[in-house]
Amino acid sequence: MLRAEPLYRIRLLVLTSELQDAALTLARFGVFSPAPVRTEALAEAPAAGYREAWLEAESRLAKLEEQCGLGGPPDVPDAAEAPTLADLEELNGWLKEVWGSCLACHENTARIEEARRRLDALAETLAKLERLNVDLAQLLRADSLLAVDLGSLPAAGIRRVTEALGMTGYLVSRFDQVGEQVYAVIAGPRSRQGEARGVLAQAGWHALPVPDELRTHPQAARAWLEGERARLDNESGAACGVLDGLRERFAPRLREARVRLALARPLAEAALAGVNGRGGLAALSGWIPKRQIDSLRARLDARFRGAYWLELREPTPAEVAEVPSLVRYPRWLAPFVPLVRSYGIPRYGEFDPALPFAFAWLLLFGAMFGDVGHGAVILLLAAGLIPRLGRLAWVGIAAGGASMLFGVLYGSVFGFEHLLPAVWLSPLHDPARVLAVAVAFGVGFIALTLLANAWNQGVAGRAAAALFDAGGLAGLLFYLGAVGALASLAGALDVVRPAATMAALGIALVAAYKWHEAKAGLGERILVTLIETLETAISLFSNTLSFMRVAAFSLNHVALALAVFALAGGLGTAGHWLTLALGNVVIIVLEGGIVAIQALRLMYYEGFSRFFSGDGRAFVPLRLAGGRPGFDA
Amino acid sequence: MSAYLDTRVSLLATRLWRDDALDALIGAPADVLADTLARRGLPQLAADDRGRGRGRGRGQDPRSLEQRIVAQILDETRVLIRPLSGSARAFLGFWTARFEMSNVKTLLRSKMIGERPAAVLGRLTPMGAFGRLDNQALAHAEDVGELLRRLEAGPYAGIVRHARRAFDESRDPFGLDAALDRGYYEGLVLHAQPLEKTAGASFRSLIADLVDRVNLVWLLRYRFNYRLPPAEVYYLLVGSRYSLSGSRLQHLATLDSPGAVLAALPPAWQARLAGVRDIPGVFARMEHAAAEHAQQVLHSRAPAIARAFAYLILRERDLRAVRALLRGRHLGLAAGDIRQALRRDAEAP
Numbered sequence: 001m002l003r004a005e006p007l008y009r010i011r012l013l014v015l016t017s018e019l020q021d022a023a024l025t026l027a028r029f030g031v032f033s034p035a036p037v038r039t040e041a042l043a044e045a046p047a048a049g050y051r052e053a054w055l056e057a058e059s060r061l062a063k064l065e066e067q068c069g070l071g072g073p074p075d076v077p078d079a080a081e082a083p084t085l086a087d088l089e090e091l092n093g094w095l096k097e098v099w100g101s102c103l104a105c106h107e108n109t110a111r112i113e114e115a116r117r118r119l120d121a122l123a124e125t126l127a128k129l130e131r132l133n134v135d136l137a138q139l140l141r142a143d144s145l146l147a148v149d150l151g152s153l154p155a156a157g158i159r160r161v162t163e164a165l166g167m168t169g170y171l172v173s174r175f176d177q178v179g180e181q182v183y184a185v186i187a188g189p190r191s192r193q194g195e196a197r198g199v200l201a202q203a204g205w206h207a208l209p210v211p212d213e214l215r216t217h218p219q220a221a222r223a224w225l226e227g228e229r230a231r232l233d234n235e236s237g238a239a240c241g242v243l244d245g246l247r248e249r250f251a252p253r254l255r256e257a258r259v260r261l262a263l264a265r266p267l268a269e270a271a272l273a274g275v276n277g278r279g280g281l282a283a284l285s286g287w288i289p290k291r292q293i294d295s296l297r298a299r300l301d302a303r304f305r306g307a308y309w310l311e312l313r314e315p316t317p318a319e320v321a322e323v324p325s326l327v328r329y330p331r332w333l334a335p336f337v338p339l340v341r342s343y344g345i346p347r348y349g350e351f352d353p354a355l356p357f358a359f360a361w362l363l364l365f366g367a368m369f370g371d372v373g374h375g376a377v378i379l380l381l382a383a384g385l386i387p388r389l390g391r392l393a394w395v396g397i398a399a400g401g402a403s404m405l406f407g408v409l410y411g412s413v414f415g416f417e418h419l420l421p422a423v424w425l426s427p428l429h430d431p432a433r434v435l436a437v438a439v440a441f442g443v444g445f446i447a448l449t450l451l452a453n454a455w456n457q458g459v460a461g462r463a464a465a466a467l468f469d470a471g472g473l474a475g476l477l478f479y480l481g482a483v484g485a486l487a488s489l490a491g492a493l494d495v496v497r498p499a500a501t502m503a504a505l506g507i508a509l510v511a512a513y514k515w516h517e518a519k520a521g522l523g524e525r526i527l528v529t530l531i532e533t534l535e536t537a538i539s540l541f542s543n544t545l546s547f548m549r550v551a552a553f554s555l556n557h558v559a560l561a562l563a564v565f566a567l568a569g570g571l572g573t574a575g576h577w578l579t580l581a582l583g584n585v586v587i588i589v590l591e592g593g594i595v596a597i598q599a600l601r602l603m604y605y606e607g608f609s610r611f612f613s614g615d616g617r618a619f620v621p622l623r624l625a626g627g628r629p630g631f632d633a
Numbered sequence: 634m635s636a637y638l639d640t641r642v643s644l645l646a647t648r649l650w651r652d653d654a655l656d657a658l659i660g661a662p663a664d665v666l667a668d669t670l671a672r673r674g675l676p677q678l679a680a681d682d683r684g685r686g687r688g689r690g691r692g693q694d695p696r697s698l699e700q701r702i703v704a705q706i707l708d709e710t711r712v713l714i715r716p717l718s719g720s721a722r723a724f725l726g727f728w729t730a731r732f733e734m735s736n737v738k739t740l741l742r743s744k745m746i747g748e749r750p751a752a753v754l755g756r757l758t759p760m761g762a763f764g765r766l767d768n769q770a771l772a773h774a775e776d777v778g779e780l781l782r783r784l785e786a787g788p789y790a791g792i793v794r795h796a797r798r799a800f801d802e803s804r805d806p807f808g809l810d811a812a813l814d815r816g817y818y819e820g821l822v823l824h825a826q827p828l829e830k831t832a833g834a835s836f837r838s839l840i841a842d843l844v845d846r847v848n849l850v851w852l853l854r855y856r857f858n859y860r861l862p863p864a865e866v867y868y869l870l871v872g873s874r875y876s877l878s879g880s881r882l883q884h885l886a887t888l889d890s891p892g893a894v895l896a897a898l899p900p901a902w903q904a905r906l907a908g909v910r911d912i913p914g915v916f917a918r919m920e921h922a923a924a925e926h927a928q929q930v931l932h933s934r935a936p937a938i939a940r941a942f943a944y945l946i947l948r949e950r951d952l953r954a955v956r957a958l959l960r961g962r963h964l965g966l967a968a969g970d971i972r973q974a975l976r977r978d979a980e981a982p
Contacts, residue, residue, distance in 0.1 A: 052751040059750075059773035096775070103775055154795055164868035167883055180794075198865040202808055204798025 002355060004325035004348050006290040006314075007619075011037065012300070013309040016046050016282040019275065020082035020267045023047075023284060025303050027266035027622040029296060033324050034286040034622060036274025046282045047271035053088045054261065054268035060095040061257055067102055068247040073625060074258040082263040091257055098250055105246070112236045114206075116229070118152070121183045122208050123225050124176055125150060140210055147190040151207040152181045153200070161203045168195045183208075262625045269622060287324055287619070290314075315348070317461050323348035326619035333358055335394040343604055344614015349459040351452045353612055357603055360445065362402040364599035367438070368553035370406025370427075371561075373414035374588050378403060399596065410554070414584055415561025427554040434551040442547025443483050445607065446540065450476040453611035468513035470536035471610060478506025479540050510536055543606045550602075553595055560587050637716045638937035642944050645709060646931055648674045649944075650951045655975055658958060659968050666962075670955070674709075677701050678959065696759070698959060702952045703732050703758045709948060711762060713941045720827040721938045727824045728945065729763045734792070734817045736760070736768065737784065738810060744777045745806060765789075792816030807859070811869050818847055818871040828938060835935035839942055841875035842923035848877050849898075849919065853891055853912045863887045876902070924950055 010032075014022045026032040065071055083091065139148050153161060155177060162172045170188030177183065188196055267275070276283045288296060293312060300308050315323045325348050329337055336358040346352045369375070382389075382396025389396075407413065411422030427434045454473050457466035468474045481502025488496035511533045518528040564583030568576045608614065650673070658666050670678045678701060696704065707729060714725045736757045743753035750772035757768050765788040774780035781797040784790070796812035799805075822844060829837040848870045855866040863886040870882055876899060877885070888894050895906055895915075905922050909915050927943040935943075954975055961971035 056750060099775060103779060160868055164864045167864040195862040195864050198862055199868045201803040202799055202868050204795055
């Protein structure tokens with residue numbers, strides 16, 4: 001719980017023909033995280049083609065599922081085997097064919113929609129031309145010197161088209177606009193029609209076909225338009241029928257395809273991380289928990305009956321930074337993990353701060369927002385939101401509980417300080433003590449972070465930094481010594497000489513380490529050592545003083561409640577209770593939110609930043625979508 | 634924020650190369666070259682040069698030289714864009730979009746030749762935080778039609794919609810490419826307009842250099858290489874309010890030879906382009922003039938966004954030269970040939 005599980009790097013060698021089943025077995029196992037190992041001996045990528053085919057098939061299937069309204073996780077049988085590359089290619093080919101038909105239907109539908117819009121525009125055009133008493137037959141004559149065309153083009157390009165066509169002696173006259181489409185008549189010398197058509201093609205011009213009938217008799221034109229509309233309706237119905245037919249015809253096979261692609265997915269995903277091989281031999285590399293080795297062997301024996309080779313080893317110091325972190329948390333701690341992960345993932349071997357984070361954050365929240373009534377409201381609200389927020393609601397419940405606990409200790413209920421006797425202390429009546437407790441908590445907290453950092457540095461193989469750096473044991477020695485000396489000077493302790501000696505020794509060690517680490521000329525080295533040593537001392541104490549905000553917020557809570565009471569006191573009975581209710585809502589929402597963020601800030605910046613690099617890698621196991629969970633999943 | 638950006642630009646400006654500094658690297662030993670590249674903020678290119686000769690080993694950057702150069706430009710743009718907001722931020726963001734437009738063209742070409750998605754995905758330039766397209770989904774489109782429709786539903790709808798209509802009508806890949814290029818530069822001019830008011834003449838002049846150069850080179854190429862008629866050539870140019878206005882472009886497009894076009898340019902341009910014999914020469918000479926102007930803006934008291942843009946223009950030009958140098962060395966070309974490729978001002982008057 002405080003550290004990532006020890007992992008082994010494994011390399012599973014199998015026949016290339018069984019590679020997909022090896023990946024599937026590891027996915028069913030549920031705790032194998034693929035990671036590449038490049039070796040000269042196995043320089044080929046035997047799963048690259050498999051991944052490519054899977055990606056193509058997956059993309060096509062996803063589009064088809066969306067089209068046909070299919071979805072949901074597939075039901076993968078336990079005994080099902082992964083498809084071979086040939087199976088996958090065949091499936092991919094079939095999906096391509098089906099999607100091709102679908103695409104054709106879509107194209108058809110879009111074409112029909114566009115044709116309808118053009119017919120509408122043509123009808124309007126004819127109506128306008130009728131009013132103008134223009135002889136269309138004359139206007140659109142193919143053998144006249146004047147070439148005239150009706151059509152549409154994007155509104156954004158009309159100005160440029162007009163200018164360009166002007167260079168060829170053509171005129172553009174717009175007569176309508178529907179959405180972003182402008183409908184226009186263009187006219188110009190037939191001798192330069194070729195040039196004009198070149199411009200129009202670049203401009204996305206859609207010509208409106210004007211059949212011969214339309215050029216002569218308006219009645220015939222109307223009949224022709226109606227006929228065209230009816231034809232488009234029929235075509236549209238046919239296109240919809242084709243799409244519906246696709247759904248009915250292919251749905252069962254598409255569901256089967258989903259299962260097969262789910263079975264193929266483990267190798268396709270492992271191939272991304274790197275699957276090596278040569279000739280008929282392939283290797284899957286990655287990480288698994290050390291304690292799962294025997295279970296893995298049993299699985300592989302059952303599946304491959306000895307026809308495999310498994311190499312195992314602990315991670316080398318050089319590859320520690322690449323090892324993923326697998327930490328198992330008890331269920332009650334899991335809701336707090338996202339708050340830690342939002343800062344970062346601990347490196348392999350590093351101290352995992354989730355457990356101390358949960359306790360410290362709750363402690364800080366409770367101390368800054370101690371009130372039985374407000375805590376109870378938060379607790380009940382969070383409990384009511386469990387269906388919506390899921391396990392994150394438990395963070396709210398715990399925060400409410402911590403607030404109630406400190407409310408009992410402070411003797412505070414909805415801001416009333418006289419309803420309960422303070423079991424421990426009342427921030428309002430003893431602010432100096434609250435400040436002293438907050439700073440003492442800060443000292444303990446920072447000392448723990450220095451210890452955690454020393455541990456992390458040691459685990460990473462940086463023993464000198466663990467011992468002598470400002471964030472290591474030397475820094476801790478200085479910090480505790482300086483705190484002891486200051487406390488003695490303030491009269492709280494009587495250890496001034498040994499404490500001062502400790503502090504001097506600690507800071508001298510830190511300075512010596514900085515001197516050793518600074519790779520520069522003498523002047524720069526002196527400067528770097530002095531500044532960094534001074535920075536160490538200043539930052540440790542400024543960080544400690546940050547914890548005074550815990551006391552400040554606990555006082556702030558009481559002060560806000562007093563302000564609400566003062567406001568309510570000047571009002572009548574109804575106004576009094578209304579103000580009290582609204583004031584408490586404001587306190588819970590506004591101050592509760594601020595306190596939660598302040599507690600998080602203290603954890604992140606005064607705590608995590610001191611020891612937690614957060615740049616670890618998450619352990620992402622191969623999983624089988626829709627399959628039964630693996631051993632420890 | 635302006636002081637911060639100014640400081641950032643000044644610091645980054647120390648990474649720019651003088652022509653003689655580049656020239657000195659042509660015959661330099663590999664380690665010296667790698668150290669120089671690292672000092673100029675190009676450690677990823679330096680690592681490649683150190684690794685070469687020992688084979689592509691473990692930890693070697695798998696990206697192509699072009700991809701690493703674009704990544705470097707994007708990294709530096711990310712640094713410069715951080716303190717910006719509003720139209721300045723939008724402009725620099727759109728300036729990076731040309732790499733994504735290049736990806737779009739690569740995708741379209743791959744669909745035209747029926748290439749498999751995995752093959753094209755490896756060639757796309759990773760856009761990092763500036764990426765706005767889902768390359769995986771686009772690469773898995775079944776054909777050009779589906780790809781264009783997907784693009785039309787994305788952030789570049791304005792550019793792609795027009796290109797799709799043109800392609801639907803003509804099925805002409807050239808028209809598609811030209812429409813995308815034109816759409817991009819029209820968008821750039823639109824993004825620059827609000828800044829021209831606030832960032833002043835220096836910023837406007839940088840944009841003018843860029844758009845005028847693009848228009849003149851395209852005009853010459855479309856008119857005399859592709860033999861397109863004047864009206865079509867004019868339509869394919871970027872709508873401009875700079876030195877080469879719409880009416881001047883219309884006139885230039887009607888002329889019959891490159892010489893006549895160059896002779897009809899404003900006098901200052903004629904002087905700049907004196908003696909140029911071909912279209913690449915026009916491009917190089919105009920780019921050189923634009924770089925000189927960008928240097929002036931960079932070292933002036935111009936608004937921070939103008940200096941940042943000037944730096945990015947110069948940095949990209951430098952990185953193209955570094956690419957030529959590295960390629961020349963890797964191919965074992967003679968020093969004279971590499972020097973010829975690097976002569977960024979050789980033909981300047």
